[in-house]
Amino acid sequence: FYLTPPQVNSILKANEYSFKVPEFDGKNVSSVLGFDSNQLPANAPIEDRRSAATCLQTRGMLLGVFDGHAGCACAQAVSERLFYYIAVSLLPHETLLEIENAVESGRALLPILQWHKHPNDYFSKEASKLYFNSLRTYWQELIDLNSGETTDVKEALINAFKRLDNDISLEAQVGDPNSFLNYLVLRVAFSGATACVAHVDGVDLHVANTGDSRAMLGVQEEDGSWSAVNLSYDHNAQNEHEVERVKMEHPKSEEKSLVKQDRLLGLLMPFRAFGDVKFKWSIELQKRVVESGPDQLNDNEYTKFIPPNYHTPPYLTAEPEVIYHKLRPQDKFLVLATDGLWETMHRQDVVRIVGEYLTGVHHQQPIALGGYKVTLGQMHGLLTERRARISSVFEDQNAATHLIRHAVGNNEFGTVDHERLSKMLSLPEELARMYRDDITIIVVQFNSHVI
């Protein structure tokens, strides 16, 4: 079975999305030029999610990738809800009051977010009322708590993450009279999701990360080469600090059973996540909810199963680690991606490929002779090299797609091998997951003219 290049392209491009920040007066005054995003499923259905939105009541742009496990319900819910929680956390007191008053009196709400969505990025209609009520409760509490202080972005991000996870947990405990919704909130709570979210406002870049997705800054050195700067830490067994943290939070008696085979309680790869109430609730609570829950839940072996050595929950948190970075002119782009990318490619390669793609397509400087002495042969060599570089870039109009092409199709020489690409993409559904994970990528391009 062999896919032709157009077939390969149609698979790779099915989920690609690009957003360009609109220009005013021919100038882009935002520190973000725009972003490219894409995802390639390995699971059916895909368990990764992505979100991007512009905050309308505060400044800044939010971008995030979410990697679900044990189903996609939690990742879906987080991708819909988290940015609202963040936006609300960032809102000043007066705006919160204004919004509350509008809801109270049935007036039209101020829009909080402008979403930038691919048509495949859906929101669940059924749960919107429920989600809205939880969110409203949150801002009502914020209004009551009015500290009078200006909102700190880092704190807002942490609060929003924790609050949403808390709401997910509560909604599952309370349940819903509507059986569909009831089942939904339980699926959300019993599945899990990591989140890696960037907030860009001018030169201020915050990355809040929960789990093992990753944010990588692409920096162009003076000599034109590319280097990668981590803006997040993976929350997994490879991160000594994370292992340390988990051990600190539980009695010494559990030290050996906490992390087994590089997994939390021998089961979970990420050490932080949304949902996953099986690692958060007490055994009693889990049993009560499962038993009173719908049959589907009750019959599910996974939900009924209690992790071994489960003594002092919670073992898991959704609290993010937030890294602040002040953007510099040499910071050209940020790659947010789920672990599906990072396990196939080294971060240095990721940054180099994106860097060359972006400069090649958008900024490859035309050659000018200037006063140099150049022979026809030298020029020919230079042009052939540039041409080869462009031809691999040429097929993609989207940096994320270009990255996925490399991630899936790279041969041992680091160049895309069509045959390999074709094979990897034509794997049957049940085999695909064995060779690759879901990949979700957002490439945010910064505006050097403003920074």
Added chain:
Amino acid sequence: GARMFLRLLSDVRWRATHPKWRSVTCSQQSTSSTAEPQPVPLPAQAQVVICGGGITGTSVAYHLSKMGWKDIVLLEQGRLAAGTTRFCAGIVSTARHVSVELKMADYSNKLYQQLEQETGVKTGYVKTGSVSLAQTQDRLISLKRIASSLNVMGIPCEIITPKQVAQLHPLINIHDLVGAMYVPEDALVSSANVSLALATAASRNGVQIHERTSVSHVTVQKGRVSGVETDRGQIQCEYFVNCAGQWAYELGHSGEEPVNIPLHACEHFYLLTHPLKEPLASNVPTIVDPDGRIYIRNWQGGILSGGFEKNPKPLFTEGRNQLEIQNLQEDWDHFEPLLSALLRRMPDLEALQIMQLVNCPESFTPDMRCIMGESPTVQGYFVLAGMNSAGISYGGGAGKYLAEWMVNGYPSENVWPLDLKRFGTLQSSRTFLRHRVMEVMPLMCDLKVPRWDFQTGRQLRTSPLYDRLDAQGARWMEKHGFERVKYFVPPGKDLLDLDQSKTFYKPDWFDIVGSEVKCCKEAVCVIDMSSFTKFEISSTGDQALESLQYLFSNDLDVPVGHVVHTGMLNEKGGYENDCSIARLSKRSFFMISPTDQQVHCWAWLKSRLPDDSNLTLEDVTWKYTALNLIGPRAVDVLSELSYAPMTAEHFPSLFCKEMSVGYANGIRVMSITHTGEPGFVLYIPIEYALHVYNEVMNMGQKYGIRNAGYYALRSLRIEKFFAFWGQDLDAFTTPMECGREFQVKLEKGTQFLGQEALLEQKQNGVYKRFTMFILEDHDTDMDLWPWWGEPIFRNGRYVGKTTSSAYSYTLERHVCLGFVHHFDEKTGEELVVTTDFINQGEYEIDIAGQRFQAKAKLYPFSSLFTHRRRKDEVELSGYQRE
């Protein structure tokens, strides 16, 4: 970047040596280039104003002033020869496909050669010769065809082997070559200086030249040029010549009466290098490598090399000003394929140091041929532009033809292939031009095989039956923007792809067209001929008849319902148009002309019909769909559909009647087929087109009806010796020269255009004769096919060229049509061609250097066509056109 080049290539000595015309614009004391020249005021009026100081503008000025017109003003918006002319590569090449282009290039070459002596201005003329390389056998065939044309014109030229190529050029890699063509007389010039030399000579003859003066628009009164508005004031004039190069389109559209000049600029790149360690000799030949898309010439001991890439960059689509030319960027990445081709051709150049990549925009036209002539809408508005990067090669000759046209009313050669009036309004779309020139520019190097069609700018004018025919396997070509069917691919046989039909040999559609021809001969075929130009001329009194009697050579005072074949002749008796005219009523006429006559014929009639509100001329081309029913069973189909008897007794040949067909009424049925075969053409109001077509096809089924295309029609008309205007007939051919005396009524009682010339010819005889040739020892399967333009040899001596050819499925031989001249063996003087002269010769046709025996005939094979025919003498004599 470009500025350095300006200094290098242009020789500025003319200023000091020839201050005479310079003084017109520049006071003597301020000759330094930094000082602003004091402009001399413009004259208030002049006979001619020429806009554009490039090679074409100066050439027109030069030739006009030589022919005695002195009251001429030439305006240039920047400096003389500062636009494309300054930047262009300066190659004078005579290797051209189209005969008139070849003649222009040959004339230019001879003109430039003596220009330095004539004017004292150094033109940099060096006779280097040129070598055109062939990497493939097909390319070599193409070169051999050109070589045949050059040789019979007396231009030295030979086909040489790769080894001989290596002897002519020290650096060339010959390993991938199969042969080449060497033209030793081709030359190099400094194009800017040629232009300045022409300007100098013109100035001495009294032409006033004003630089830094831009024309904003041309003013028109009563359809005639009345003057020009410039940024420095107004000039009244009788004639305006638009030589504005790539700005000609914009200038044409700037006035209130737009003149459509379809051309569009593309960026064009070439490379300059420093001298080689061992500098190239100044007379080393220019290399043209069309398969590599490049040319390479000697330039100051180094090389100059450019080409025509596959992916051209059109520019100025929205229109810009000249300043931008200087700012055009070098684009090395774009040049890379051409550089690769260069290094492949001359690998030793690797170490050669680059001086500069020059970006020199060139203007291209929709059909790769330049644009000259008078506007169809504004009298006195002449154009010479769109040189398709051959401005230097054509400039001299084109300027001469245009000057003749203006002074004498007609040029000395048939320039219809270059005439502005070959284009219609559709070519004025910027989108069309942009897309088309992107196709045209690569074609400069592509192989020109018979019957190629443009792919861009298609499906604009279509018949209402287009979709129906397309669904039945129609393959299309385009004429004047109109889609016409070539042939129908039968179901299940659509393996034919474009590449296979691109051949100099037997094409893949041979059998398909053969079966369509057979069906025309034995049953009945339908050909959609809606593209033909259709005019209606009517009047309240006798004005229509009187005017037409003057404008046409045949007698149109025939009974109502008769169709007359007639030429529309010029003063010299030459065909301006060849048409069929039906007398619809006492006072109205319906006129059918070839498709590409739409603009030309309209302009010709408009300017010659009396200005009388009781006389109306209407273009009804778009109102009628024309279906041609060809074949012996057409009678049966039509009589069954109309319940009217259609036999020869009731509906004789060359007859026209309005009748009903199926449910549709008011169908004009004419008993002509444009092929000499029996049948009818139906002119159907377009809303009935589909209905009538369906009825005809349904009813025709039992008579074996099928669709056919123009290739079948062409084969039929050529084997019947029917001449076609625009291909066989032109403004330099009279009815006497093509055996159509019977279409001329010298005694019709009224004067008509061309009458005197024809009377004279009748008495003194003709100097060329339209002749039919049947190829004798030609193997249709194995040998190269004739196309047109092949030299004809009589008793081993060149006597003329073919004008069209086709395979005759009836004769099972190729038929070529062409003109035979009689050149005196010693003096070369043209002598009268008699019937005996034609009949007493042994003929050969030269196809790409190979000669085939041919039998000459002055009359068609009537014995071969022994079908049931009505009034054979009328039908056979009814030469019509395709």
